[in-house]
Amino acid sequence: MDFINHLTSNNIKPSLQRLRIFEYLYNSAEHPTVDTIYSDLVSAIPTLSKTTVYNTLKLFIDNGITSTLTIEENEVRYDAIMEEHAHFKCDTCGHIYDVEIDISTLKFKKIKSFKVETTNIYLNGKCNKCLTN
Amino acid sequence: MDFINHLTSNNIKPSLQRLRIFEYLYNSAEHPTVDTIYSDLVSAIPTLSKTTVYNTLKLFIDNGITSTLTIEENEVRYDAIMEEHAHFKCDTCGHIYDVEIDISTLKFKKIKSFKVETTNIYLNGKCNKCLTN
DNA sequence: TATAAAATTGTAATGATTACAAATTTAGAA
DNA sequence: TTCTAAATTTGTAATCATTACAATTTTATA
Structure with missing residues (x-):
């Protein structure tokens, strides 16, 4: 998967934050929460903000390259695999x-x-x- | 549906609050949220507390007569129809x-x-x- | 009636999410 | 390259649903 091309072809400018968040999501089998995404990426991007994670996921969802899971109350999880x-x-x-x-x-x-x-x-x-x- | 019997046979003592909440849930086609349930019942039970609504729904779920919907992030809804x-x-x-x-x-x-x-x-x-x- | 257990209630705490404004970065024009 | 505007990122404060918990009220029973 060419992540830069995937973002670009979905009208998303591939900033460092967006790339790392999408890569992480796509490669994660665990359907992480916002908190997990933030915790696991903040060491690689020390200036990362949790707000950015929220904003970015919303952007992904609006552009159709990410979906949400609400399999359990009180924890929204995210998924970058869009296949059925x-x-x-x-x-x-x-x-x-x-x-x-x-x-x-x-x-x-x-x-x-x-x-x-x-x-x-x-x-x-x-x-x-x-x-x- | 005999509500008193339904609660009793599921090991739930049919207090006024529990009865009204279950009746409301069972007759509602809208799969209401806690907030809706509380707002619609507080005029009939003026002392009703939102905590009681939460406690009661948890009791119903633990005893298998109610289930939760999480069809949309950020709003848990409840359902008293247990059929598939x-x-x-x-x-x-x-x-x-x-x-x-x-x-x-x-x-x-x-x-x-x-x-x-x-x-x-x-x-x-x-x-x-x-x-x- | 007295007592203990169960149920209900209200307030405060928690925790995820959002609003918003400031700071930073990026892209394009001059 | 330098300047400027737009886009992006960031941090803080606000919001809102839910939970924790202790106090009060009700119920059941001796």
């Missing part, structure tokens, strides 16, 4: 896993009165690691 | 509609490493009313 997938959260260890899914198989009854633009599927339960421990 | 269904939020008018759905048709790839306990499906888009206006 579901999210599984293990209620024991708290990890969030991506789950491949074929949304087209979803059978709605009476869905015709809505124009569905986005679909989010959230699963909760226990992951294999926690089940076998 | 998806939620559609119209991004224009903000209304949340229940959508009947057959979750069993969902085809996951590689889901075997998880024990899925709950599934939440959130749809966003535009409702028919907003589309035709």
Whole structure:
């Protein structure tokens, strides 16, 4: 993934902060919170401000290269993988896993009165690691 | 629906506050927030406290007769209908509609490493009313 | 009626997010 | 290069939902 080109082609000027935040988000399997993003990047960008992280994520979302997860109340998480997938959260260890899914198989009854633009599927339960421990 | 019996059989003592909050939630199509619940009930129960609304909803959730929606960041909503269904939020008018759905048709790839306990499906888009206006 | 437990309440604390204005950086014109 | 305006970043203060917690009230029971 050419990050500079990805930002540029989505009308986002690739500043250092934006690049690092997007790279971090894209490479993170953990769907980090704002706080995690800030904490992990502030050593590389000592002047980084948490406000910038908020602003930047909002910019990403407005330009369609990032989406939010609200799988659990009280913690918004972010995701730079825009392909269709579901999210599984293990209620024991708290990890969030991506789950491949074929949304087209979803059978709605009476869905015709809505124009569905986005679909989010959230699963909760226990992951294999926690089940076998 | 016999509300007193519903609470009692779920190990919840049916105090006035609990009854009114559950009735309100069960009859509301709007999946209200804590604030809405409080505002709409405080005239009927003048001594009602917002803390009681929080405590009561937590009790309902712990006892499995209410669930939470987090379809949009920053607003937790509550639902007393525990049957399997998806939620559609119209991004224009903000209304949340229940959508009947057959979750069993969902085809996951590689889901075997998880024990899925709950599934939440959130749809966003535009409702028919907003589309035709 | 007396007492203990349960439920409700109000206030203060917490913590994430936003508003906003100041400071810094960047891009383009002269 | 230098200057200027626009864009970006930053820090502080404000907001708002939620939680902690202790006090009060209500309920159940001896």
